[in-house]
Amino acid sequence: MTTTAPARTHRAPGRLFDPLLLVGVLAVAGLLALSLFTGVYDVMGADDGRQMFAITRIPRTIALVLAGAAMAMCGLVMQLLTQNRFVEPTTTGTTEWAGLGLLAVMILMPGAGIMPRMVGAIVAAFIGTMVFFLFLRRVSLRSSLIVPIVGIMLGAVVGSVSTFLALQTDMLQNLGVWFAGSFTSVLRGQYEALWIVLLVVVGVFIAADRFTVAGLGEEISTNVGLNYNRIILLGTGLIAIATGVVTVVVGNLPFLGLIVPNIVSMLRGDDLRSNLPWVCLLGIAIVTICDLIGRTIIMPFEVPVSLILGIVGAAVFIALLLRQRRRG
Secondary structure, eight states, X not given: OOOOOOOOOOOOOOOSSOHHHHHHHXXXXXHHHHHHTOSSSOTTTSTTHHHHIXXXXXXXXXXXXXHHHHHHHHHHHHHHHHTOTTOOTTTTTHHHHHHHHHHHHHHHOXXXXXXXXXXXXXXXXXXXXXXXXXXXXXXXXXXXXXXXXXXXXXXXXXXXXXXXXXXXXXXXXXXXXXXXXXXXXXXXXXXXXGGGHHHHHHHHHHTHHHXXXXXXXXXXXXXXXXXXXXXXXXXXXXXXXXXXXXHHXXXXXXXXXXXXXXXXXXXXXXXXXXXXXXXXXXXXXXXXXXXXXXXXXXXXXXXXXXXXXXXXXXXXXXXHHHHHHHHO
């Protein structure tokens, strides 16, 4: 699979850990501390403040960390495997497929718990991502813009099917709630399944070098002794797990996997392994900032984090397109 990607910035490989990384960790820790104490309910002064702090604020902050890191790394892996900087789960239809799987489980098993819904979303996300990769292999025009357009078109078709099924089964309102990414409903006892995405983060760290080689194309990967198709399956599986779990627990987080890897690459170059901690940190930071804005902009009400992320992500997407156009 070979695609024409935007020009890459080549710099000397960086170390996995450096002093600036500690500064980044401290900055993100400050944002998370702010998240713990931001909200309408007075967790410091109320009689049951400590209990509410443990039930709502701590789970929400943990969910911000896990979802932000996992979806940012999913975008990075997908960009490597497609050799295109403009793809991520929401521009390839993966999120829409996860939603379709979730909807199918709810229609067939109305009383299903979170695990069956999660399995349905993961399986559908895996199938959808593989369909995207297979379709991409048969597209003759593989410019950096054609690839995300193909993904968005496939996602639109799947989204239309989901909407039709939801209308037929009176579940359209539920579908809207699922796709409105928000951390409002993240509570103790309802978010623990999100810890599964930690396996995705660890898996990406372990397979980073293999993903890098696979990103050079099937021919080069085969020549150096790498099983290209197996790496594609591994990457697709990790992406499907993260997307399915996050979709069920949190909802849609648009453009996160697009903007984070591109920002890190522009600042630090394309050394994948040394960039991984920065991708995690920036993903967590962006999700936390957007969540804080959503919590405070019309307090005491909340704006879904997906709305803020959509605005920010769309602006960055346009900026990246213009930047590529200037480079020719």
